[in-house]
Amino acid sequence: MTNLPPTLAALRTRQCGLFTRRQAVDAGCTEREVKTRTGARGDWATVRRGVYTLRTTWDHGTPRTRYVMRVHAAVLAARTPVLPSHASAAALLGMPLRPRWTELVHVTRPGVGGGRVEGGVSHHVAAYDERDVTLVGDVPVLGLARTAADIGRELSLEDAVIAADAALRLGSTREELWAATERMWSWAGITTVRAALEIADGGAENPGESLLRLAALEADIGPVETQFHLTDGHRNAYTDLRAGRLLMEFDGEVKYLGRDAGGVADRPAHEVVIEEKKREDWCRSQDGGYGMFRAVWSEVLGRRRSDTARRVRAAYVQAERLYGG
Template identity: 30%
Template sequence: MSAVLDVLQRRAGTATYGELRGVVSGRAIRAALADGAIRRIAKGVYAVPPAADPLAAARSQGGVVSHLSAAILHGFSVLELPDKPQITVPRGQHRRLSPIDCDLHWADDVPSDGRCTGKLRTVLDCARTLPFAAALVVADSALRLGAVDPSQLRIGAAELTGPGSRRARRVAAAADGRAESPLESALRSVLIEAGIEGFEPQVVVRDYDFSARIDLGHPELLIALEADGFAHHGTRAALTRDCRRQVNLTIRGWRLLRFSWEDVMFDPDWVVAAIRQAIAGSPGHHNAHETAGRTLDRRALRGL
């Protein structure tokens, strides 16, 4: 897959020229256009060519739409679009000759009376096969929409056996319906994989004349993390609103760290390093260590 196509798929299928050029070269964009890997849908706007119809692919293979393709049909958010329809067929069934290309999965319990896997099954299939960040996006979205209950998800994951079952249980334990965007879920997955704790989704900061919600906030250390998608911050009015919001958070003691799609998706090590430095420099962090140190000193004195 070309780097240009990869960027588009991670942005839900579309991007402006400026967004692409922030990650790849102009030559790569022109080559992808010439190869038909991407298409221009408006001046300065590019998109992934329409994918094959997943329902038609399922019918052609005698199976059901599943995994990421089913997640999209259910209305769940995804971190990246599948480049081909994802279909599940009964175990032992051979791939049928068809002009519709697709990714096949095999399973013992394939629904025979539906067009795609159910909502819980879809989340669990994604959880056991996708990378952690991509699986967490789907699970967070399903919980946010009320399509799956948290306890139902954890029980379903606990009952799984075979390849990917441990991965699915990890996703189910971390899923949180408070997450409001795929990028926010991906940022949280970076924290989880780095072992950074204490950050909660959608923390509310409110007093008598100010109110704001933070994508991920650490209430004790007063550190705020924002997952900034370009679509929400690309106008003059949005810039003015964001500047005032950041000032208001700062004068209330919060330190705001803002991370772009490119930061989270392509340089997670830098994101982790920046957050660790912010934690190390937090007054709350130092106070906690000082308190622990004084406790140890008192214990030592009692032992003399």
């Protein structure tokens, strides 16, 4: 029962591997067959009521790809035209996702104010125009600048900085970000977005780097540079951040995990640690010497970031004393 009618197979190709009950029936499946195939032992998985994919596709999906399927399913099931927005647009646009962003699917339809949450979908009613819309494949979604602003308005400064950094890294311009914000000049939460845009930097390669930079800025140690280049004429390296004589690195665990565990390491963890220590020693020795500060996820989130900011400032003062301004 794994074969699909040709018409349905073509729909899956266009619709992120999804198809609706109506499309299945129109393609020649009986209601009984749909019920059987979506049952506990069937080969179709229900993504949301009336929207399906092959069970193997769902079972082998990552948390992100499953969330993307949930987004497409919500659009397919909507009774009126809607656009993926907020974190759901971010997922389709390739922006990084924090776990709490994906608790709901977000869609927006044009209108003024209001909204509701129903069946795991947050329905937003808000104005937008053609400047806010882009295509991902053949699916219209709210674009990078508008999405960064929406996330910032709905959530916290942390989220706003992560989203703005990602929008810049993926190709949005500062002008586009500010223009999207100005179109929302009186909307709730827009002050948070403006604060994030003042410090946004597309050099941050992941949310951890964005949050470590936020801690460094909160430490009030002067300009913070992203992707600082070091070279001795033969070897090159980039550190996540630099302020004065202090280098800063964010340590996400993906650096040390193998690919089979969702990381990026292509060798045992102890070898990665040794190589990282050698790299740090080399970076610290360049240009007359630098201090080094490292942080992990738990140190850059929420209230812990204030403690990290104090430690960053202390490390900065010590580096300046040891190696000069």
